[in-house]
């Protein structure tokens with residue numbers, strides 16, 4: 282018996298690199314500059330293109346790329362990358378229905394539009410039928426290159442930037458119905474402290490060699506994702522809420538909790554506990570964040586002990602010289618959500 286198959290597909294364009302400058306006068310804070318790597322992926326009714334040579338319902342990924350540049354141009358007011366991702370998501374999920382139904386987007390099938398075309402020669406008009414694709418869903422992912430304004434002689438420069446390290450990311454999913462998911466995050470946020478960290482009381486089995494300690498270096502490269510509670514386009518906050526500012530706030534709360542007060546720090550009994558406290562602080566401080574996921578590899582700094590059988594204790598380690606490693610590393614991650622939130 283011939284098999285029956287269920288086909289699902291999506292297509293889009295990845296790594297569309299776009300920069301946008303908003304040229305404000307120096308008195309208003311100077312130029313704003315962003316560099317984004319955008320990926321757009323749409324779910325659409327173009328299954329015949331997979332199963333046959335019929336491409337008539339495909340929005341070309343080249344057009345998707347061009348749309349990113351056009352929409353960036355149209356953003357004459359400063360936008361955050363979350364807002365830009367929503368603009369793109371709405372564009373792709375509404376564009377093809379607007380032609381036929383005035384924009385309320387309630388088609389469940391691909392639809393046809395009949396257009397009467399008139400020839401300039403005055404010949405009889407003829408009718409052409411277009412089949413428009415239904416984009417039911419769009420996912421837009423953006424990673425920002427961290428250009429930061431420089432300061433010269435302690436004064437913020439009006440149009441000079443240097444590259445920083447950690448990156449702001451976002452992933453936005455928009456459905457034709459208007460339903461929405463906005464996740465934002467941080468990638469490559471490297472944090473280290475030279476003391477106030479230990480690891481004791483863990484399981485000892487016959488392969489355990491790791492000594493217990495209350496004194497070690499702890500280092501990690503945080504990847505964070507958090508979810509905003511806006512579940513429909515209509516719930517999007519109006520202006521004063523700024524996703525970019527919230528990103529800066531979350532970054533600060535994560536670091537402040539990791540390090541503790543500047544003079545004394547805070548003791549970390551495990552990466553697990555520090556991760557939890559960081560996530561909890563984010564949810565406590567920001568009611569507009571519904572859940573937060575943290576991934577914190579434990580990047581080991583191994584105490585160097587020279588010696589061996591012949592020369593035991595040739596050079597004794599005294600919390601001073603370490604061998605930095607990034608492979609292998611511990612992998613520690615958790616998600617913290619509000620108890621009443623639906624994930």
Ligand SMILES: O=c1[nH]c(=O)c2[nH]c(=O)[nH]c2[nH]1
Pocket residue numbers: 480491550551552553579611
């Ligand atoms: O903070 C830590 N958590 C662990 O789970 C772990 N495992 C390990 O070997 N060292 C550490 N450190």
